[in-house]
Amino acid sequence: MDSLSKFARQKLAEIKTKGLYRQTRPTVRTKAGGTARKDGNFISFCDNDYLGLNHHPDLIKAAEAASKKYGAGAGSSRLVTGDHPLNAELEAKIAGFKEGEAACIFGSGYLTNLGVIPVLAGRGDLIIADRLCHACLFAGSTLAEAALKVFRHNDLDHLRDILEKSRNKAGNVLILTDGIFSMDGDRAPVEALSDLAREFDAWLMVDDAHGLGVVEDGHGASFKRGHRLDVPLQMGTFSKAVGSYGGYIVADAPVIDLIKNRARSLIYTTGLPPGVVAASLKGLEIIETNPALSKKPIQKAALFCTRLGLPAPQSSIVPLILGDLEATMAAASKLAAEGFLITPIRPPTVPDGTARLRFGFSASHKDEDILRLVDVIKGKRILP
Ligand SMILES: Cc1ncc(COP(=O)(O)O)c(C=O)c1O
Incomplete structure (x- = not known):
C-alpha cells in the first residue's frame, strides 16, 4: 500500500472508531x-x-430558457467573460429585496464567506464570532489574517466583554453571526448585536442562509416588522428557501466594489451557470410577491412543536x-x-x-x- 492510501485508511479507521463515518x-x-x-x-x-421551490415549474422553465440563451456554463470568471447579464439582474434584485445599495453574488454561500471575510479583516484586525456560527464563517475567518475571538452563543454580555477588552487594541472589528442558526434553528438577537456593533464601531455581518424566504415575510433575520435593521453586511444563499444555488452579500456600494476587486473566491473561480442564476431570480420573485408562502415553514414547524410539547419554533x-x-x-x-x-x-x-x-x-x-x-x-x- 502506498503512503497516501495508508494515510487515508488510518484516518478513516479513526473516524469509524468514533462513530463519525459519513x-x-x-x-x-x-x-x-x-x-x-x-x-x-x-x-x-x-x-x-x-418553500418547495426546487421543483417549481417556473424555476425550471427559467433555468432552461437561460441555458438555451447563454449556455450551460459561464465559461470563465466573472471578471473575464463569465459575467452574463443575469448576474447584474440578480444582484439588483437581492439588493432591492434586502434594502441595500448593492450586492455581489458568488458561486455558493460557502464561497461568499470564504471570499468576503478576508477582504474586510486583515492583519491587526479582530473578528468576533458567535460560537455556533456556520462552519464557512469560521473557514473565512481562518483565511483572514485577523485575530479571531469567539463569544458564547447569543450571549450579548460576553460579546460586550470581549469588545470592552479588545476593541481599542484592534484596527477594524468584524462581528459574525448566523441570522438563524443552522443546527439549532434559533434566531440571533440581530437588533441588539447591531446596537453593540455601532457602540464599539464594529461591523456586523449576518449570515442569513436560513432566514431568507422564511422569517419576516421572507426578508430574513436582518429585518424586524417590516424594517431593515442596521446590518451593514447581509450575507446569504440562494440554495435553501430560494430553491436554486449561489451566495450573495448585500452592502453599501463601495463595500461591494471593494469585494468585487478583492474577494479571491469571486475572482479566481468560474461564474455561476446562467440557468442557476435565472432560477434564483425566479425563486426570489416568488418570495417577494408571495409573503404568505414564507409564513408556511414556521407554521408547519409550529404544528410539530405544539404536538410534541416543544417550545415555539423561531424558524x-x-x-x-x-x-x-x-x-x-x-x-x-x-x-x-x-x-x-x-x-x-x-x-x-x-x-x-x-x-x-x-x-x-x-x-x-x-x-x-x-x-x-x-x-x-x-x-x-x-x-x-
Ligand atoms: C448558515 C449557513 N451559511 C452558509 C451556508 C452555505 O451555503 P451554501 O450551501 O450556499 O454554500 C450554509 C449551508 O449549509 C449555512 O447553513
Missing part, C-alpha cells in the same frame, strides 16, 4: 415532496428547500438534541423504518455531546405527514 448516497427528490434512495422511499424532513429548523451518538443514529433508523428521512447531525458539525435529529420544515410538507411523524416520535419514545 457517506454520500444517491438520492432522488421528487416534485411531490418525496425522496427516494436505494434503501427506500421517504418523506424527507432534512432538506433546506423550505423552519427544529432540533431534537439527543446528545449520545448511538442513540441519535438509532432514532434516525427508527424514523427511517417508518418512512421518514431525518439525517442525524453529529460532531464536528455540532459540538461534542450534542448529536441531534434536525428537522427542517417546508411549505410543501403535508400536515397529515407531520402528524404521523409526531405519532412515530411519541410511539418510539424518541424525545430526549
Whole structure:
C-alpha cells in the first residue's frame, strides 16, 4: 500500500472508531415532496428547500430558457467573460429585496464567506464570532489574517466583554453571526448585536442562509416588522428557501466594489451557470410577491412543536438534541423504518455531546405527514 492510501485508511479507521463515518448516497427528490434512495422511499424532513421551490415549474422553465440563451456554463470568471447579464439582474434584485445599495453574488454561500471575510479583516484586525456560527464563517475567518475571538452563543454580555477588552487594541472589528442558526434553528438577537456593533464601531455581518424566504415575510433575520435593521453586511444563499444555488452579500456600494476587486473566491473561480442564476431570480420573485408562502415553514414547524410539547419554533429548523451518538443514529433508523428521512447531525458539525435529529420544515410538507411523524416520535419514545 502506498503512503497516501495508508494515510487515508488510518484516518478513516479513526473516524469509524468514533462513530463519525459519513457517506454520500444517491438520492432522488421528487416534485411531490418525496425522496427516494436505494434503501427506500421517504418523506424527507432534512432538506433546506423550505418553500418547495426546487421543483417549481417556473424555476425550471427559467433555468432552461437561460441555458438555451447563454449556455450551460459561464465559461470563465466573472471578471473575464463569465459575467452574463443575469448576474447584474440578480444582484439588483437581492439588493432591492434586502434594502441595500448593492450586492455581489458568488458561486455558493460557502464561497461568499470564504471570499468576503478576508477582504474586510486583515492583519491587526479582530473578528468576533458567535460560537455556533456556520462552519464557512469560521473557514473565512481562518483565511483572514485577523485575530479571531469567539463569544458564547447569543450571549450579548460576553460579546460586550470581549469588545470592552479588545476593541481599542484592534484596527477594524468584524462581528459574525448566523441570522438563524443552522443546527439549532434559533434566531440571533440581530437588533441588539447591531446596537453593540455601532457602540464599539464594529461591523456586523449576518449570515442569513436560513432566514431568507422564511422569517419576516421572507426578508430574513436582518429585518424586524417590516424594517431593515442596521446590518451593514447581509450575507446569504440562494440554495435553501430560494430553491436554486449561489451566495450573495448585500452592502453599501463601495463595500461591494471593494469585494468585487478583492474577494479571491469571486475572482479566481468560474461564474455561476446562467440557468442557476435565472432560477434564483425566479425563486426570489416568488418570495417577494408571495409573503404568505414564507409564513408556511414556521407554521408547519409550529404544528410539530405544539404536538410534541416543544417550545415555539423561531424558524423552519427544529432540533431534537439527543446528545449520545448511538442513540441519535438509532432514532434516525427508527424514523427511517417508518418512512421518514431525518439525517442525524453529529460532531464536528455540532459540538461534542450534542448529536441531534434536525428537522427542517417546508411549505410543501403535508400536515397529515407531520402528524404521523409526531405519532412515530411519541410511539418510539424518541424525545430526549
Ligand atoms: C448558515 C449557513 N451559511 C452558509 C451556508 C452555505 O451555503 P451554501 O450551501 O450556499 O454554500 C450554509 C449551508 O449549509 C449555512 O447553513
